[in-house]
Amino acid sequence: xxxxxxxxxxxxxxxxxxxxxxxxxxxxxxxxxxxxxxxxxxxxxxxxxxxxxxxxxxxxxxxxxxxxxxxxxxxxxxxxxxxxxxxxxxxxxxxxxxxxxxxxxxxxxx
Numbered sequence: 001x002x003x004x005x006x007x008x009x010x011x012x013x014x015x016x017x018x019x020x021x022x023x024x025x026x027x028x029x030x031x032x033x034x035x036x037x038x039x040x041x042x043x044x045x046x047x048x049x050x051x052x053x054x055x056x057x058x059x060x061x062x063x064x065x066x067x068x069x070x071x072x073x074x075x076x077x078x079x080x081x082x083x084x085x086x087x088x089x090x091x092x093x094x095x096x097x098x099x100x101x102x103x104x105x106x107x108x109x110x
Contacts, residue, residue, distance in 0.1 A: 023068070027090050028053060031072040034088055034095060039076050042101035047075040047083060059091060067092045076101050 031051040039046035055071035069091045075083050078101070086100025 024053075024070070027070050027093070028072070030093060031070070031074075031088055031090060034098075035072070035074040035076075035086060035100070038086065038098070039101055042076075042078075044076045044078045044101045045080060047077055050074070051088075061091055069096070074100070 028051060031053075035051050036046050051072040051074045053070060054073055055069075057069050058066050059069040061067045069089060071087065071089045074086050074088075076086055077083055084101070087098070088095060088100070089097035
């Protein structure tokens, strides 16, 4: 039978692992929503219906506190043939960087 301090440690480690997993899933869902919204606003096709995490690091926020910064990439197409890569960076639950599809401004001649 495990002793009491070992059980406490296992429970704390399990809780921390669940918290990390939950925060990672929430960030991925937010990144997916931001990618979909950007593609819809730009009038391009969001491909694969997914974002892919490709970087994770600790960074200081504007308030000086450490926060987890997660980078994601997604793919989109403006013509249905060529694939383009978009990137977005979340620090916590805040978007801090984005590159990808933008709304094209079409000038009409009168």
